[in-house]
Amino acid sequence: MRLGLTMLRGGLVAALLAILPAASLTAVTFVASPANAQSASSIVVEGNRRVEADTIRSYFKPGPGGRLDSGSINDALRALYETGLFQDVRINPQGGRLVVTVVENPVISRVIFEGNKKVKDEQLSTEVQSKPRGSLSRPMVQSDAQRIAEIYRRQGRYDVSVVPQIIEQPNNRVDLIFEISEGAKTAVKSIEFVGNKAVSSYRLRDVIKTRESNILSFLGSGDIYDPDRVEADRDLIRRYYLKNGYADVQVVAALTEYDPARKGFLVTFKIEEGQQYRVGSIDVQSSIRGLDPNSLRPFLRLGVGSVYNGEAIEKSVEEMTVEAARRGYAFASVRPRGERNFQDATVSIVLSVDEGPRIYVERINVRGNTRTKDYVIRREFDIAEGDAYNRALVDRAERRLKNLDYFKTVKILTEPGSSPDRVIIVVDLEEKSTGDFSVSGGYSTSDGFLGEVSIAERNLLGTGLYAKAAVQYGQRVRGYSLSIVEPFLLGYRVAGGIDIFQRQQLPSSYISYETKTTGFSGRLGFALREDLTMQLRYSLYRQEVSVDPLLRNCNNNLANTSLAFNPTPAFAAANGIDLSGSNGLGCYADGEASLPIKIELAGGPVWTSAVGYTLAYNTLDNNKDPTNGLLVELRQDIAGLGGDVKYLRSAIDARFYYPVFSDVVGVLRGQAGHVTGLGGGGLRMLDHFQMGPNLVRGFAPVGIGPRDITLGTAQDALGGTMYWGASAELQMPFWFLPKEAGLKGAIYADVGSLWDYKGPTDFVSTGESVNVAQNGMTIRASVGAGIIWQSPFGPLRFDYAIPVAKGPNDRTQVFRFGGGTTF
Template sequence: MRLGLRTLRGGLAAVLITVALPAALVGATTVASPAIAQSASSIVVEGNRRVEADTIRSYFRPGSGGRIDSGSINDALRALYETGLFQDVRINQAGGRLVVTVIENPVISRVIFEGNRKMKDEQLASEVQSKPRGSLSRPLVQSDTQRITEIYRRQGRYDVSVVPQIIEQPNNRVDLIFEVNEGGKTGVKSIEFVGNKAVSDYRLRDVIKTRETNLLSFLGSGDVYDPDRVEADRDLIRRYYLKNGYADIQVVAALTEYDPQRRGFLVTFQIEEGRQYRVGSIDIQSNIRGLDPNAFRSFLRLGVGSVYNGEAIEKSVEEITVEAARRGYAFATVRPRGERNFENGTVSIVLVLEEGPRVYVERINVRGNTRTKDYVIRREFDIAEGDAYNRALIDRAERRLKNLDYFKTVKILTEPGSSADRVVIVVDLEEKSTGDFSVSGGYSTSDGFLAEVSVSERNLLGTGLYAKAGVQYGERTRGYNVSVVEPFLFGYRIAGGIDIFQRQQLPSSYVSYETTTIGGSARLGFALREDLSMQVRYSLYRQEVGIDPTLQNCNNNVNNASLGFNPTPSYVLNPTNGLPVGFDSAAYLAATSGLGCYADGEASLPIKIELANGAVWTSSVGYTLAYNTLDNNKDPTSGLLAEFRQDIAGLGGDVKYLRSAVDARFYFPVISDVVGVLRGQGGHIMGLGGGDLRMLDHFQMGPNLVRGFAPVGIGPRDITLGTAQDALGGTMYWGASVELQMPFWFLPKEAGLKGAIYADAGSLWDYKGPETFPSTLESITVAQNGMQVRASVGAGIIWQSPFGPLRFDYAIPVAKGPNDRTQEFRFGGGTSF
């Protein structure tokens, strides 16, 4: 903001700000030297307006003998300046008295910020110590100037300049103005690694958070130089090496240098890797009477012969500590010891259970949470005030708070309590925005163009609730969904969620019908242990089928008399062909063939049955078991993700079935920067209660099982008309895939591009829906109902783009059925912004 009139700017302001305190002290002390042996009662104060004279006199403290000597005067002079209330203080002797003449600092009327576009006035005002209605202190103004400069530099703006200006106003008041020239962002121009031999630069760039500046950097802030982030990257590199067996790893330094020519920073990490170790032996010892070490072996995350893993040791220590506390040993601690065998390249690990010091938690102080409720933070601790102090549980709480993604920084410190056996836990937090408004768009070869608008909040009203509402609209898919999740249901670590949804799938070249599904679900999720979780759910939804009238069987529009058959209340079936006596099937076909009822593309009879039945309600309960050891959920390079799902329909509703499915993916490094992926999946569904399964409840497979095939392009199909009509689905399927993912080494890491080659195989079979329809005297012919292997080979491009993950695949089927439908090229992806 700008002021219209300014007075006494420039040189006067500079002189006022640069007044040197030492010079004032020297001058005043010289004058005051003769004033030795004065008493406090003989001090005369002049020039004060706001500060009481007695307050000023109180700074003059008599020395030995009750007299004020030169040392006392110097101490008082320095203390008066340090109050920040005075611009000048002079001490003289006159008529046997000590005369203290002061010039009070002006009062700040307003603190104004100009030129700040990237930061709001409120943000800067909260950081500076100079406040309206406070006294103007020039040293404090200089400190505030440095503080503002530091704030901008932490945002990557190292070209920032801040100039304070003081504008005098009547009645000894001033306006304090900070003129800010923000400058441009100072990026990281290069990131180099020195000393790494076993791990490539490409892989390490994945590990750290700092990024090099590139053409797409404007979409993020990872390329902005931040010294705190660089220091955190050192720890990320160290932990990565420890996790992969390099017990001697040292990240010696993270050197940063500003290059004026490139107008950016050059960051270099110096690494000493050491060698990779394997576990030679692992044992648990107990120095606590009554605590059997063998009872804790199931909590070990490492085995003999496996690669040494520092992270797995930390988790083993944590889980053993928690288990010991559950058994009544609240003060038990676990100390890992390792002995290296340099010749064999192994580490012998011993986890020692010991009785720790008897220290209790006196208080848990939470600071910095301006929005998040205290209880949301405290519930992440497995200990409370008054419990035994346990460092492993504190570390777990810190990790949980960071995983909430509510805070920029989380630091948990300890301070001494009121006694030697008490400790105060201090939780320092810095909150960040947790709400998202996103407009998403994408395209896939199966669903066409798709747009979504959604609003979500991860920490609703600071209570930890997750809420999301979204609307989708596309060429073939439309709908909406609303979700609310409470991560701590009834005070327990159980996530409870409610979903309401509506989805409409329109006809396409893959299916001749549309489905409209509306309903809701309730779910509970909880962790059985850190890598194993379970979710139970209940779903209730209504599904309705729609068919274009031109694709419906129109025999109801044909006069039965023209077919040579007049039904009676009780007609007799011909035992030879199962048709009513007097029914002329030739006449029936002749009459209907000209009506377009059996034209190519007509909906299959099972779909028409669904149409006739009207809306169908499904009421089901189910659960999912998930095992996850991935090193990174977004871009994994090692670990296993396996899920087993099972749903039972029939608790009310119109359908009854038992459906089971399993999906497992295993990631492993092949050679440097090349990741292998093995995937296996399978499923089975069976009807309950003796009835047929609906066609819509069968599994439908395509590129989700074997790439190179169209959606619903695999498995049993209706060929009643001699040509392939709608896919009918199957009750059983299996699939297997092997894939190699590798970077394009000739492209910069920040491009986010990887290539993939793969081979898929799988099958879908055993349709068990209705095939004959006595009420309409029709039946269908089902092809490919047996287990037949489909296979393909292909290549793809994976792009972790700023617009979201994108994938392009080109697959060639090498084994297929005669009625399958193929789709060699497939593309899918989307974005949120």
């Protein structure tokens, strides 16, 4: 009896016909008689050119007794097709033999990519499995086409089309061509929030990373649809609600829909907020003998009556875990639990400190870091191989790795170790570009037009070093800076940095002289705790004061012409200077520079050697665009470790941000400073504080404080040794504009004072003295409004302020605009 069987697999045929419509698959038939099954030794192979006959025979596995039954022949047929080496296989019994007739797949001569502009050939070649000198496999070609399309989708190009073409060549060879139509990037056209009542959609758009497409989107990539980013946004929304007291929040879904009409994605987040809770009670309990729970209470980040904060609880758990480990309880585990009181909208929190399972870290495996060195990643862990495993410390390491901004994604998983008490930590990473090259520009009313070219690398050579070189050239300010920072100096969590800089301040309508400062500084920065940091620094710089060298004589033929200067017309008009002198150059009425400037010039260049520190307390929710939290900075510098200058300078600046209601944010700011000479020496004029709109808006740069009025009119600002200032501001969005515009308005009131000039007032060589005006604590105040723009070019701000209290010799400037990159 002859049994005929046609081996046509529908899925395979459909795939092949989809790739090559002109290709056909020949039916494969074999006939076998159960009563007269063939043996492996009787197999005859025909049609093979490159594949050895014995290789083909090896796929036929005889059953019991060395005979090939129909099942064995079916398995061999399937295996031969799965090799991808054959286009057609026929198995037929002839007499006492089994004849296997094969048609080999063509050999690929070349793999060619056409139409790709955004992705290089080299990257595509590494992704596809079809290779030159390999056999052509239709299913593999189809898989390669899908893989190429996925590469483009990861870049936000969902309109990509990849069509493979096969060009036959002599000697059973082919050229494989992938014709690629890249399409445009697929943007997010709208972002909607459903179910949010307590938090506005405007505010939630600040929380997430995905952005709506707008006319400035070409400057960034946040509007390009990325499913991974959308999923991460769900977690950001959830964490934001938990941080603000909504313990029952659920981000039910993040729905995405492609709109062909708008050629973009519509993203909708569905949220169930629940109610806001406050902390009803908080307790720390310990089941570990010898570990007093009350000794851990200082590490709590929230108190009774405060709004429930999930992030603060996480940090409390981390710090308590670290403290317990320091005391010798390596396996201590801190677990928070809460009991909600729905009636009172409170949560009773209990932090239980228990002895955790005795599990050790067997290995830490790092995967995906093709550029970043292993040690850069491992040093972010507070645990090492062989230490006790602690989940809280692993979570802290994951957060630190994300904050490095070296990686697109960071995931830390655990796998079973070689024994039940061992665990393997697996760190999966996806790196991203960490280099920046920028050409930026800006304008400010104090410095005029300015431009900057900079190149920076956050992860130099994969070692974690930060390096930046910048050159600035402006209308009134010029200079350069070179910086390098090692975040883990000598293996400790201490950031060490060195800066080399030069800054040249040219004469303007605000100052009549030029200063040139060249030097370097070194600094060490470290965290005392999560919200408290300290920076130590040392600076050595040379400062030189000069006036315009073109001036050779003035109205009275001044003998020492180096003390004269050539003011700008604006400065001359503002200061009552006669510009009708010889050579068309201007002089003061008596032909000389202002007396404090003459004293600085006579002393020549001055070296300053100073040490100092900055203590910063930061609880801001966002350092770039804060809406809640406190930032306090205390700075002190002592000059006199060598050099020509000796002083102690202290300054404090505190800013408090609070959401008043809805999207309106209140900002309170207070600042003060004091400088005094050391060792019995006096202060130079340039060592004094110089204030203007940085203290009270509505005044010109160096527009307030003591001034030289020796000639009867206000001349150069001399500065003061003490200042204070306070301001209150309300910032609110323009609700009629799209969030992506980045615009919001502000109204404010400022008040402050600068006083007590203690610099030189007598010039011994000439017997002259300077007449100082406004040396008492005169109050200045102003009210105004402004526009804040978080632009793609950096933050820009426009202010219009009206002084309501000022001194008789102050300089006002009601409009102020600042922006661009500065250093």
